[in-house]
Amino acid sequence: MLQLEKISKRFGGLPALEDVSFHVPRGQVTALIGPNGAGKSTLINCISGVLQPTEGQVSFAGRQITGQPAHQIARFGIARTFQNLKLFPRLTVLDNVLTGMTCEGGRSMCMAMLRLPYLRHRERRLRLRAMEALDRFDLTEKANWPAEVLAYGDKKRVELARATVGNPQLILLDEPVAGLNAEETSAVGDQLRRLRLAGYTLLLVEHDMDLVMEIADKVVVLDSGRCIATGTPDEVRRNPLVLEAYLGRMDATA
Amino acid sequence: MNGRQKILYFLYLHRTGLAVTALSLTLLVYPLFQDNPYNLGLSNLIAIHAIVVLGLNLFVGYAGQISLGHAAFFGLGAYGSAIGCVTLGLPPWPTMLAVALLVALVALLIGVPALRLSGHYLAMATLGCNIVVHTVMLQWDEVTGGPSGFSGIPPLAFGSFAFDDEVSFHYLVWSFALISLLLCLNLVRSGVGRGLAALAGDETAAEALGVDTRRAKVKVFVLSAAMASLAGSLFAHCYGFVSPDSFGIFTSADMVIMVVIGGMGSVWGSLFGAGFITLLPEWMDVFEAYKDFVHGGILVLVLMFLPQGLITGLLEQIKIKVALRRRKDAAA
Ligand SMILES: Nc1ncnc2c1ncn2[C@@H]1O[C@H](COP(=O)(O)OP(=O)(O)OP(=O)(O)O)[C@@H](O)[C@H]1O
Ligand SMILES: [Mg+2]
Numbered sequence: 153m154l155q156l157e158k159i160s161k162r163f164g165g166l167p168a169l170e171d172v173s174f175h176v177p178r179g180q181v182t183a184l185i186g187p188n189g190a191g192k193s194t195l196i197n198c199i200s201g202v203l204q205p206t207e208g209q210v211s212f213a214g215r216q217i218t219g220q221p222a223h224q225i226a227r228f229g230i231a232r233t234f235q236n237l238k239l240f241p242r243l244t245v246l247d248n249v250l251t252g253m254t255c256e257g258g259r260s261m262c263m264a265m266l267r268l269p270y271l272r273h274r275e276r277r278l279r280l281r282a283m284e285a286l287d288r289f290d291l292t293e294k295a296n297w298p299a300e301v302l303a304y305g306d307k308k309r310v311e312l313a314r315a316t317v318g319n320p321q322l323i324l325l326d327e328p329v330a331g332l333n334a335e336e337t338s339a340v341g342d343q344l345r346r347l348r349l350a351g352y353t354l355l356l357v358e359h360d361m362d363l364v365m366e367i368a369d370k371v372v373v374l375d376s377g378r379c380i381a382t383g384t385p386d387e388v389r390r391n392p393l394v395l396e397a398y399l400g401r402m403d404a405t406a
Numbered sequence: 407m408n409g410r411q412k413i414l415y416f417l418y419l420h421r422t423g424l425a426v427t428a429l430s431l432t433l434l435v436y437p438l439f440q441d442n443p444y445n446l447g448l449s450n451l452i453a454i455h456a457i458v459v460l461g462l463n464l465f466v467g468y469a470g471q472i473s474l475g476h477a478a479f480f481g482l483g484a485y486g487s488a489i490g491c492v493t494l495g496l497p498p499w500p501t502m503l504a505v506a507l508l509v510a511l512v513a514l515l516i517g518v519p520a521l522r523l524s525g526h527y528l529a530m531a532t533l534g535c536n537i538v539v540h541t542v543m544l545q546w547d548e549v550t551g552g553p554s555g556f557s558g559i560p561p562l563a564f565g566s567f568a569f570d571d572e573v574s575f576h577y578l579v580w581s582f583a584l585i586s587l588l589l590c591l592n593l594v595r596s597g598v599g600r601g602l603a604a605l606a607g608d609e610t611a612a613e614a615l616g617v618d619t620r621r622a623k624v625k626v627f628v629l630s631a632a633m634a635s636l637a638g639s640l641f642a643h644c645y646g647f648v649s650p651d652s653f654g655i656f657t658s659a660d661m662v663i664m665v666v667i668g669g670m671g672s673v674w675g676s677l678f679g680a681g682f683i684t685l686l687p688e689w690m691d692v693f694e695a696y697k698d699f700v701h702g703g704i705l706v707l708v709l710m711f712l713p714q715g716l717i718t719g720l721l722e723q724i725k726i727k728v729a730l731r732r733r734k735d736a737a738a
Contacts, residue, residue: 200614201613201614202610202613202614221613221618222610222613222614223612223613223614223615223616223617223618223619224618226613226614226615226616227616231614231615232614234610234611234614238608238610238611238614239611240603240604240607240608240611241607242603242607242671242714242722243600243603243604243607247600247603250597250600251600251601251603251604251612251615252615253597254597254600254601254604254612254615254616254617255615255616256597257596257597257598257600257601258596258597258598259598260598261593261598261625261626261629264592264593264596264597264598264599265589265590265592265593265596266589266592267592267595267596271596271597274597275595275596275597278597293736297729297732297733298722298725298726298729300726301726301729301730301733303733314615
């Protein structure tokens with residue numbers, strides 16, 4: 153589905169990613185793990201077009217997407233969340249989720265200004281779908297609240313709702329449960345499992361090992377910008393390189 | 407749902423349409439109660455300003471950009487219509503349309519490079535354009551009439567019916583203003599409008615959701631310039647006279663202040679802002695000489711305490727208070 157080939161990214165000479173290659177299979181959950189500063193968010197940014205890789209190629213569903221602008225990549229069907237939440241604080245929760253379907257809302261400004269009946273119907277359908285998504289994430293009562301007053305956990309869920317509501321083909325999740333308490337984490341875990349059952353393809357960046365080991369089909373380990381291991385959760389867990397470079401250090405800090 | 411709730415829900419569901427209808431009806435009967443030409447003239451000026459401010463507010467409040475040069479587009483529209491109708495002897499309506507298209511083209515040519523800039527740089531670039539346009543109006547005597555202005559612009563007309571007194575202006579300019587209002591309301595309630603709101607909120611996030619931010623900014627800029635140009639043409643035909651004084655950088659600043667008073671991204675607020683700043687000198691004769699200071703002071707105060715603009719800022723504060731209270735209730 154998504155194929156990365158020798159992705160390198162340097163920030164003014166400092167390498168953040170070096171020759172990262174792996175494949176995200178369709179309909180599976182691929183987890184991307186690694187210690188802080190390993191380059192996980194940078195990689196997500198390179199895939200989604202927020203950053204351009206210095207070298208290497210990304211292809212998605214058989215199409216080269218390297219060098220395409222971010223909005224174009226979004227239109228190919230890749231949605232994402234951000235590690236440091238990027239909600240629109242002034243919009244309501246419902247409108248925030250509706251922005252997740254921008255690609256389906258029509259592009260023509262003239263048509264929008266005339267608000268022809270077909271657009272009105274479409275708008276009503278989108279609204280229903282957004283309400284459904286809010287319902288799934290248990291946010292229905294808060295639909296009309298401005299997003300900025302939500303608690304952190306709710307904001308995370310709104311972002312997840314926004315990323316999934318447009319039925320994207322691939323969802324890039326940058327630490328969806330970071331900062332959540334145990335209860336919220338398990339609720340988000342349920343959502344991720346549900347997405348997986350529904351056949352979505354996920355690329356999940358996460359520090360929560362229990363969650364990763366439980367729902368991932370495939371794990372990719374980054375360390376200092378290099379891909380040091382790929383495999384099933386069990387293989388990775390037993391890989392001595394990973395134990396040394398990653399889990400050992402995690403234990404020391406945890 | 408009982409009957410009362412049903413009615414309330416109906417009102418809520420159709421609030422925009424109902425509000426526009428109510429406003430239209432009020433404006434329809436307004437001249438019956440108000441026959442003082444001076445007051446009608448003021449309300450006509452509000453309508454003309456409102457058209458510019460509606461467009462500018464889309465650009466400032468929705469596309470999240472800043473322009474200190476909209477008086478230039480306003481002035482190009484006015485001078486375009488004047489030169490087209492008088493010097494070239496073209497019919498007024500088509501001239502108005504052609505001038506708006508030309509101004510849109512000019513905005514496109516300015517917008518594509520200028521909108522790569524942001525913040526202060528964009529403000530400076532648009533301000534510079536305004537100064538250039540203003541200087542040309544002042545200096546190019548043979549075409550623009552120079553500092554003494556351009557007079558003898560014919561009124562707009564349908565057949566033998568000419569819009570040449572305050573009452574007929576009233577219906578003309580407010581029709582344009584209401585249509586602009588309606589188009590803007592439609593735009594912001596659409597998927598495209600949400601894309602623009604996203605763009606104003608966070609460009610990276612908007613891109614990731616599929617909004618072509620650069621293109622969207624240019625489109626809104628061009629739209630707002632075309633609206634300013636139409637308002638300028640109306641201005642020229644209504645007063646029959648234009649002079650460079652009306653299109654200087656202080657006019658641009660006033661337009662921005664109208665946006666700020668109404669609130670960034672508030673369509674209804676644009677009407678209020680246009681009305682408030684147009685009427686302000688009427689209420690405070692003393693301040694006539696210090697108009698620019700008063701306006702500047704308002705601008706600084708509002709932006710310091712309510713960066714989203716006066717009306718939207720206040721409304722948002724209330725909304726947040728209410729939501730926070732509900733959040734606390736829910737937690738308790
Ligand atoms: N815009 C930037 N400019 C310069 N350096 C950057 C930039 N973004 C990231 N880096 C550097 O790249 C490296 C990788 O950062 P990245 O955010 O991708 O790590 P991460 O794996 O997501 O870490 P975390 O688990 O803390 O989120 C870090 O050393 C960081 O300092
Ligand atoms: Mg990160």
